Amino acid sequence: MGIMLDEKWRKAQKTHHCSSCGATINRGEKYHWEKYADSLGLYEVKSCKGCDEAYFDVAEYVDDWQVVEDEGITFDDYERWATDADYEDTPAKKAWRQRAGVVRYEES
Numbered sequence: 001m002g003i004m005l006d007e008k009w010r011k012a013q014k015t016h017h018c019s020s021c022g023a024t025i026n027r028g029e030k031y032h033w034e035k036y037a038d039s040l041g042l043y044e045v046k047s048c049k050g051c052d053e054a055y056f057d058v059a060e061y062v063d064d065w066q067v068v069e070d071e072g073i074t075f076d077d078y079e080r081w082a083t084d085a086d087y088e089d090t091p092a093k094k095a096w097r098q099r100a101g102v103v104r105y106e107e108s
């Protein structure tokens with residue numbers, strides 16, 4: 001992930017999609033907006049409220065697995081965090097799975 005240039009809470013003027021769960025952010029809803037610069041140019045990341053709140057949980061989880069750091073935290077990391085049956089399930093994980101439409105893999 002590049003260098004963060006700016007971030008703020010915005011009120012959606014049109015429909016957006018959360019970068020971290022794919023959920024629709026409807027017009028009038030608040031979302032967290034971040035602007036980055038990397039070697040390819042500028043890009044924006046938009047997160048719904050739930051994903052923004054879960055961010056540090058996911059960052060901690062990703063840290064456990066020592067994944068490639070400069071990729072930042074992506075949808076895949078959120079998915080692994082929310083569906084990993086080796087870790088305790090939480091309301092935040094349940095909420096993420098509901099938003100993303102993903103099922104937790106239970107051990108059989």
Ligand SMILES: [Zn+2]
Nearest residue numbers: 018021048051
């Ligand atoms: Zn989200």
